[in-house]
Amino acid sequence: MTAPLMQKQWRLAARPDGIPDRSHFELAEVPIPDLEAGKAVVKTLYLGVAPVMLRYMRNETEFESPMALGAVMAGRGVAQVVESDCDDLPVGAIVQARLGWQEYALIDTSHRPAPFLLPTDLPLSHGIGAVSLSGITALVGVRDIGLVKTTDRILVSGAAGGVGSHVADIAKALGAREVVGIAGGPEKCRRLQADMRYDRVIDYKNENMHQALDSAFPDGIDLYFDNVGGPLLDNVLARLRRRARIVICGSISEYLVEKDDKHRFANLQNLGRQDAKMEGFFVFDYEHLYPECIDTLAGWVRNGLLNPIEDISVGIETMPDALADLYLGTNVGVRMVHVGEPNPHP
Amino acid sequence: MTAPLMQKQWRLAARPDGIPDRSHFELAEVPIPDLEAGKAVVKTLYLGVAPVMLRYMRNETEFESPMALGAVMAGRGVAQVVESDCDDLPVGAIVQARLGWQEYALIDTSHRPAPFLLPTDLPLSHGIGAVSLSGITALVGVRDIGLVKTTDRILVSGAAGGVGSHVADIAKALGAREVVGIAGGPEKCRRLQADMRYDRVIDYKNENMHQALDSAFPDGIDLYFDNVGGPLLDNVLARLRRRARIVICGSISEYLVEKDDKHRFANLQNLGRQDAKMEGFFVFDYEHLYPECIDTLAGWVRNGLLNPIEDISVGIETMPDALADLYLGTNVGVRMVHVGEPNPHP
Numbered sequence: 001m002t003a004p005l006m007q008k009q010w011r012l013a014a015r016p017d018g019i020p021d022r023s024h025f026e027l028a029e030v031p032i033p034d035l036e037a038g039k040a041v042v043k044t045l046y047l048g049v050a051p052v053m054l055r056y057m058r059n060e061t062e063f064e065s066p067m068a069l070g071a072v073m074a075g076r077g078v079a080q081v082v083e084s085d086c087d088d089l090p091v092g093a094i095v096q097a098r099l100g101w102q103e104y105a106l107i108d109t110s111h112r113p114a115p116f117l118l119p120t121d122l123p124l125s126h127g128i129g130a131v132s133l134s135g136i137t138a139l140v141g142v143r144d145i146g147l148v149k150t151t152d153r154i155l156v157s158g159a160a161g162g163v164g165s166h167v168a169d170i171a172k173a174l175g176a177r178e179v180v181g182i183a184g185g186p187e188k189c190r191r192l193q194a195d196m197r198y199d200r201v202i203d204y205k206n207e208n209m210h211q212a213l214d215s216a217f218p219d220g221i222d223l224y225f226d227n228v229g230g231p232l233l234d235n236v237l238a239r240l241r242r243r244a245r246i247v248i249c250g251s252i253s254e255y256l257v258e259k260d261d262k263h264r265f266a267n268l269q270n271l272g273r274q275d276a277k278m279e280g281f282f283v284f285d286y287e288h289l290y291p292e293c294i295d296t297l298a299g300w301v302r303n304g305l306l307n308p309i310e311d312i313s314v315g316i317e318t319m320p321d322a323l324a325d326l327y328l329g330t331n332v333g334v335r336m337v338h339v340g341e342p343n344p345h346p
Numbered sequence: 347m348t349a350p351l352m353q354k355q356w357r358l359a360a361r362p363d364g365i366p367d368r369s370h371f372e373l374a375e376v377p378i379p380d381l382e383a384g385k386a387v388v389k390t391l392y393l394g395v396a397p398v399m400l401r402y403m404r405n406e407t408e409f410e411s412p413m414a415l416g417a418v419m420a421g422r423g424v425a426q427v428v429e430s431d432c433d434d435l436p437v438g439a440i441v442q443a444r445l446g447w448q449e450y451a452l453i454d455t456s457h458r459p460a461p462f463l464l465p466t467d468l469p470l471s472h473g474i475g476a477v478s479l480s481g482i483t484a485l486v487g488v489r490d491i492g493l494v495k496t497t498d499r500i501l502v503s504g505a506a507g508g509v510g511s512h513v514a515d516i517a518k519a520l521g522a523r524e525v526v527g528i529a530g531g532p533e534k535c536r537r538l539q540a541d542m543r544y545d546r547v548i549d550y551k552n553e554n555m556h557q558a559l560d561s562a563f564p565d566g567i568d569l570y571f572d573n574v575g576g577p578l579l580d581n582v583l584a585r586l587r588r589r590a591r592i593v594i595c596g597s598i599s600e601y602l603v604e605k606d607d608k609h610r611f612a613n614l615q616n617l618g619r620q621d622a623k624m625e626g627f628f629v630f631d632y633e634h635l636y637p638e639c640i641d642t643l644a645g646w647v648r649n650g651l652l653n654p655i656e657d658i659s660v661g662i663e664t665m666p667d668a669l670a671d672l673y674l675g676t677n678v679g680v681r682m683v684h685v686g687e688p689n690p691h692p
Contacts (some may be wrong), residue, residue, distance in 0.1 A: 110494040229615055241632070264611060264612050265610060266608060269609075272575060272626035274626065276626055278623070278625070279623040280617050280618040280622055281621050
C-alpha cells in the first residue's frame with residue numbers, strides 16, 4: 001500500500017474589496033498530481049505576484065479564465081520539469097509557466113502564453129522578473145508601445161515596483177538620456193537612484209507633486225510609463241509635450257477605490273491638443289515578442305546594462321503577504337516567493 | 347504709368363473667445379504679389395476651412411506659425427500656378443498649398459506640408475476634401491492610427507463634417523462591416539445614411555445617447571473616430587471593448603467652452619483596463635504618407651467607393667461664414683469656398 005506524495009496549495013477563499021490578505025485564501029494539502037498524456041509534472045521553484053491578480057480574484061478580467069471560489073489561485077512562476085510526456089517540456093528543463101500557487105503543477109503547452117524556456121546561465125529568480133514577464137512588460141512598454149526616442153524626457157511612476165524597477169535601465173539601454181522616477185518614501189527613492197539608475201527621483205509621499213514635476217520637466221513630458229493611474233496621471237496629462245506617449249502599464253491606485261470615488265480627469269483633452277497617445281497594454285497579448293525580448297533582456301543582464309532588483313521571501317506560506325505587499329507599497333524591485341529548490345537529478 | 351492688379355485678402359483682426367465671425371477678420375484690398383526668385387504666384391480656386399483654425403486664431407498651436415493680428419488668415423486651398431520661377435511648381439499646374447485667405451498668393455516649397463499636385467481628372471473641389479487633407483485625415487485616422495479590422499464595430503462622431511463625411515466610405519473600402527455615425531438633426535442624419543453609407547445613425551440632438559449607444563453597441567465599441575471630444579467621448583470610454591482604439595481627430599466641443607467648464611472624464615481608467623489606445627493626430631505630421639493616400643483616395647473616387655459630399659459657397663467674401671458654419675454645425679460634408687476659376691491659358 002502506498003500513500004500519495006502531498007503538496008501545499010493556495011486556493012481562493014473570498015473575493016477582496018480592498019487589499020487582499022490571508023483571509024481571502026486557504027492553504028490546502030493535496031496530492032502531487034499524476035502525469036497525464038501530453039503533459040508534464042513540474043516542481044515550483046519561484047512564484048511571482050502582480051497587481052493584476054486582484055482583478056483575477058474579483059473576476060474582473062477577460063484575459064484570465066474566471067476564477068471560482070475554491071479554485072487554485074492563478075499565477076505564473078519558474079519551475080523544473082520532473083516528469084514529462086511532452087516533447088516541448090523535457091525532464092530537467094527550467095520553464096516559466098502558468099503554475100498556480102502550488103508546489104507542483106500538471107501543465108501542458110495549450111495555455112496562452114505558453115510555457116517558455118529560460119536562459120540557463122542566469123539566476124533562476126530572474127525567470128520571475130528581469131528575463132520574464134516583468135522585464136518583458138517594461139521592454140515592450142518602453143520600446144513598442146512608448147516608442148522611446150533618444151530625445152525623450154521620461155517619467156515613470158511606481159518606479160520601485162516589479163516593472164518600474166526595470167524601466168530606467170531598459171530606457172537607457174535603448175538610448176534614452178534622462179529618466180525620472182516616482183516612488184514613496186526616502187528609502188525607496190534612495191534605491192531608485194543607487195540601484196536602478198534613475199537620474200532624478202520624486203518622493204510622492206513627501207514632495208509637492210506639482211512643484212516636483214515643474215522642476216523636473218520645465219518643458220513638459222515626452223514619455224510617461226504609468227503604473228498607478230489616478231490624479232498623478234491627470235497631472236501628467238496637463239504637462240504633455242507634442243506627440244507625447246503615455247504607456248498605461250497599470251492603475252494600481254484605482255484598483256482599491258470605490259467606484260464612486262474614481263478620479264475624474266480634467267486634462268484628458270490635452271491628449272488631442274498635443275497629438276499624443278495613451279495606450280494600455282497587457283503583456284499576455286505580446287507573446288509573439290517573448291523570444292526576442294528574452295534574448296535582449298538576458299543580453300543586457302549579462303553585460304551589466306540591466307541590474308535586476310529582487311525582493312524575495314521564502315516558502316509558499318508567504319504568498320498572500322507577497323501579494324499584499326504590492327498594494328501596501330512595501331516592496332522594492334520584483335516581489336517574489338522562493339518556493340523550492342530544483343532537484344539535482346530530476 | 348501702370349497701376350498694380352489688386353486682390354482681396356482676409357486678415358486676422360481680433361482673437362475670438364467663442365465662435366469666430368466677421369468681426370474677427372478684415373477684408374483688405376492689396377496688390378497681387380510680384381514673382382520672386384524660386385517662388386510661384388498662384389491663383390486661388392478653392393479655400394478650405396477646418397475646426398483647428400480657431401486654435402490658429404487664438405495662437406494655441408505649435409504646428410502653425412504664430413499668427414499676428416493683422417496677418418493674412420492662414421489656410422490651405424487649391425490653386426493654379428500663373429507665374430513661376432520654381433521647377434516643382436510649373437505654370438498651369440493645379441496644386442494644394444498653403445495660400446492664406448486671399449485670391450492670389452506667392453508660394454514656395456519650403457513650407458511644410460509642401461505644396462502637392464492634385465489628380466487632373468477629378469473635380470478641382472476634391473482637392474479641398476476627398477483627395478486632400480480631409481480625405482487623408484480620414485484615411486490615416488481609420489487605417490494608420492485606428493488600425494481598422496474587418497471585425498470592428500465602429501462609431502464616428504461629427505459624422506456629417508468635413509472629415510467625418512468620408513469615414514464610413516473609407517472604413518468600408520478597407521473592409522469594415524458596420525459603421526455608426528452621430529450627427530445633429532434629422533436632415534443631417536438622413537444624409538449620413540443616404541449619401542455617406544453610414545449603416546446606423548444617431549441624432550445627438552433628439553436621442554438619448556446612452557440608450558442609443560446601448561442599442562447600437564450592445565457588446566461595446568472597437569473603434570471610435572472622435573471629432574468632438576467632451577461628454578460623448580466619456581460615454582464611449584465607458585463602452586470600450588478589449589484593445590479598442592480611439593482616434594482623436596478633433597475636439598470641437600471643447601474649443602468653445604471656458605477652461606473651468608471643461609468636461610472631467612470619469613471613465614478614462616477603462617482605457618487601461620481594456621488595454622485600449624487613444625491617440626490624437628494631426629495630418630500635417632503625416633506628410634510622408636500623402637502621395638500614397640492621394641493615389642488610394644483618388645482610386646476609390648474613380649471606382650465609386652468614395653462619394654465626396656461638398657458644401658460650397660461662392661466668393662472669398664464668404665470665408666468667415668464658412669468657418670463659423672463648422673462651429674455652428676450647419677455644414678454637411680466638406681465646407682469650402684469657391685474663390686476663382688482657373689485661367690484657360692495660364
